[in-house]
Amino acid sequence: MTDIKTLAGQCRDASQVLARLSSDARCGLLASMADALDADAGTILAANERDLQAARDKGVGAAMLDRLALDRQRLAGVANALREVAALPDPVGQVTRDDTRPNGIRVQKVRVPLGVIAMIYEARPNVTADAAALCIKAGNGVILRGGSEAIHSNTAIAAALKRALRQAGVPDAALTLVEDLRRETMLELLQLNDIVDLAIPRGGEGLIRFVAEHARVPVIKHYKGVCHLYVDDSADLQLALGLLLDGKVSRPAACNSLETLLVHADIAPRFLPLAADALRARGVELRGDAATRALVAGVAPAEEADYAAEYLDLILAVRVVDSLDAAIAHIRRHTSDHTEVIATGDPAHADAFVHALRSAVVMVNASSRFSDGGELGLGAEIGISTTRLHAYGPMGLEALTVERFVVRGEGQVRS
Amino acid sequence: MTDIKTLAGQCRDASQVLARLSSDARCGLLASMADALDADAGTILAANERDLQAARDKGVGAAMLDRLALDRQRLAGVANALREVAALPDPVGQVTRDDTRPNGIRVQKVRVPLGVIAMIYEARPNVTADAAALCIKAGNGVILRGGSEAIHSNTAIAAALKRALRQAGVPDAALTLVEDLRRETMLELLQLNDIVDLAIPRGGEGLIRFVAEHARVPVIKHYKGVCHLYVDDSADLQLALGLLLDGKVSRPAACNSLETLLVHADIAPRFLPLAADALRARGVELRGDAATRALVAGVAPAEEADYAAEYLDLILAVRVVDSLDAAIAHIRRHTSDHTEVIATGDPAHADAFVHALRSAVVMVNASSRFSDGGELGLGAEIGISTTRLHAYGPMGLEALTVERFVVRGEGQVRS
Numbered sequence A, B: 001m002t003d004i005k006t007l008a009g010q011c012r013d014a015s016q017v018l019a020r021l022s023s024d025a026r027c028g029l030l031a032s033m034a035d036a037l038d039a040d041a042g043t044i045l046a047a048n049e050r051d052l053q054a055a056r057d058k059g060v061g062a063a064m065l066d067r068l069a070l071d072r073q074r075l076a077g078v079a080n081a082l083r084e085v086a087a088l089p090d091p092v093g094q095v096t097r098d099d100t101r102p103n104g105i106r107v108q109k110v111r112v113p114l115g116v117i118a119m120i121y122e123a124r125p126n127v128t129a130d131a132a133a134l135c136i137k138a139g140n141g142v143i144l145r146g147g148s149e150a151i152h153s154n155t156a157i158a159a160a161l162k163r164a165l166r167q168a169g170v171p172d173a174a175l176t177l178v179e180d181l182r183r184e185t186m187l188e189l190l191q192l193n194d195i196v197d198l199a200i201p202r203g204g205e206g207l208i209r210f211v212a213e214h215a216r217v218p219v220i221k222h223y224k225g226v227c228h229l230y231v232d233d234s235a236d237l238q239l240a241l242g243l244l245l246d247g248k249v250s251r252p253a254a255c256n257s258l259e260t261l262l263v264h265a266d267i268a269p270r271f272l273p274l275a276a277d278a279l280r281a282r283g284v285e286l287r288g289d290a291a292t293r294a295l296v297a298g299v300a301p302a303e304e305a306d307y308a309a310e311y312l313d314l315i316l317a318v319r320v321v322d323s324l325d326a327a328i329a330h331i332r333r334h335t336s337d338h339t340e341v342i343a344t345g346d347p348a349h350a351d352a353f354v355h356a357l358r359s360a361v362v363m364v365n366a367s368s369r370f371s372d373g374g375e376l377g378l379g380a381e382i383g384i385s386t387t388r389l390h391a392y393g394p395m396g397l398e399a400l401t402v403e404r405f406v407v408r409g410e411g412q413v414r415s
Helices: A004-019 A023-039 A041-058 A062-068 A072-087 A126-137 A148-167 A183-191 A205-214 A237-249 A268-281 A290-295 A304-308 A324-334 A347-356 B004-019 B023-039 B041-058 B062-068 B072-087 B126-137 B148-167 B183-189 B205-214 B237-249 B268-281 B290-295 B304-308 B324-334 B347-356
Strands: A095-100 A106-113 A116-121 A141-145 A175-177 A198-202 A227-231 A258-264 A285-288 A315-321 A339-343 A361-366 A383-389 A391-395 A401-412 B095-100 B106-113 B116-121 B141-145 B175-177 B198-202 B227-231 B258-264 B285-288 B315-321 B339-343 B361-366 B383-389 B391-395 B401-412
Touching (some): A004 A175, A004 A183, A023 A126, A041 A062, A041 A072, A041 A148, A062 A148, A072 A126, A116 A183, A116 A205, A126 A148, A126 A175, A126 A198, A148 A175, A183 A205, A198 A205, A227 A237, A237 A268, A237 A339, A237 B401, A258 A268, A268 A285, A268 A290, A268 A315, A304 A324, A324 A347, A339 A347, A401 B237, B004 B106, B023 B041, B023 B126, B041 B062, B041 B072, B041 B148, B062 B148, B116 B205, B126 B148, B126 B198, B148 B175, B198 B205, B227 B237, B227 B324, B237 B268, B237 B361, B268 B285, B268 B290, B304 B315, B304 B324, B315 B324, B339 B347
Parallel strands (some): A116 A198, A141 A175, A258 A315, A285 A315, A339 A361, B258 B315, B339 B361
Antiparallel strands (some): A106 A401, B095 B106, B106 B401
């Protein structure tokens, strides 16, 4: 088996061919990748069935099986997502600054691909196609290291995508699927800081911490989303209730779902009973502080750990706060730098909330569930960053590029 | 002595006060910091004399002594540099995107400070003031870990700057000078990825590699600048000669100076003798390939290692190449991703050179010595990045911030 350093080096070399393709050529390549997925549907689904059978034999749970499973419709959805990525505006070559210095040199900043991106992920085989498409659209080579549960699916998907690369005249090492899934091989990959420009781990917190702690290459990641909704004393109650239900109930397992509700003391007697009824009707368990429990019967006491928890489930921590500043202080202490929301009718309170918090996404009177690349207009999402560097929040194509300087003169010298 | 984790946590807390200052208040703070340096000039120069004496006692060389030395004029220059930073446009709060989605939510991207920046540097005490000023101007806390040679100077400078912080109502931990210079303490600092958002090492390649290899916090750095000048067959000879002399001779110890000259074979017989005469007249030693040595007498043979060397001295590696593509291939093999220059009269060759290379700065008919934050219009420079992430090339104030999302709605939900 070829060692990972050699594979990564081949990916880097291939990425330089990819980076020199025109925007139209990369767009056509993405469309061909989608077509290749459609053409190979039978092979891919058969491979997926092997993964599913192995998972069933191991007795994995239903949720995991569902994440792993492909069918004709899901696969067609993956192919169509690639066509959407193909149609997105190309960040490569964008000029983000263009000015002429007093000495006459013209200084531009121009977006170029990052180079080689290593995706480290778990069960979902659609990530193999989605992530590859985004990286390649932005002119990057991609090294895909998926989970062992999806190895047959991932291999079949990668084979289809690699065929499209070859047909476009790009060495297919531009998309490299790591077949050696030993942990020490992943560790070796994460040390290759002369070759790999960025690692993006996606999956459970354990995987992400492992990558972050062992990588010598730059890593962009988020561990968890402990998203807060603060209901200000000036909030419209129905508006706040709408944000609360959408944020907690619509998809509790998503990282942009709410985990903690903070309510101003002056509005709590009216809001909390209303909120508790609506949440309980939807199966949500509440855990609250003493003030909450005084207003709503049957609420379990919240421990300090509840305010740090990402439940990813129909559970909500609740606290009554005396002021906007107390809400801000609570969020600062417990933030995961992901998404925070204020429901308020007071523009000054909205501004104070926005300015006081430095989370990746801060929302005023809008649902935390909009904290998503597609919803925020990025077109697609390669991941979410709570690392306050390079990209912060949902990451789209632009986050897979970097700006560099291009300078043009007529012989100017400095001395 | 307070442990480094506690110090760093205090810096982070103080940075949040700093981040909430208005732009005008931060501007005034920078001016006060400059005034404090002027006011403390006597104390600072006395402290610097202690460092110089200790360095002389150790028998350090003249170049190092010069880097360490302050005098009234240099210190006034440092204070004035702070006033210039104060006057720079404030990146914090800049809105870099503002659009409304079909569902009516308004999505903005707004620049916020990174948080806490650790500067790791060597002898120059002016970095203490320069780096602190840039970090603070952009609303960041800064942890300064300078070298032991400059400890008295750095302490005196930091004391002046901290007084200005306190006078502005900012806890002076926003500027934290590390007094415990043991290597294990630096290592501990570089592990604090929950507190430190970015480490910027500045100094020799050894220090930078040490930081990059041991940090768990993100690091932005460049190891070296092996800058290339390619003289195309279409180049104006006098223009190319001007770029060559400025790039090699004006400040050979700078990272943006030229290390390698590549000359197209068709122009080499006319250009190389001219260039060799001019360079030798300025004391430059040439090391060339066989073709170079056939055209110019007395050139030492270049080893492969010469083409990878950052001489930082009056030495130049020279190679004759058969084509633009051969020049590009040479640069790709030896690039340090810093700065590359083409001298050409052919716009198509210029474009091909720019597109084929992914170095941080690519120049057409302009001196490599312009690869500098001030020269490129950034106003000031905190460092140069050859890390293809976040910032690539000279880094100014903007590189000390990150864009995050601010979303405003009227109660929109996703489900």
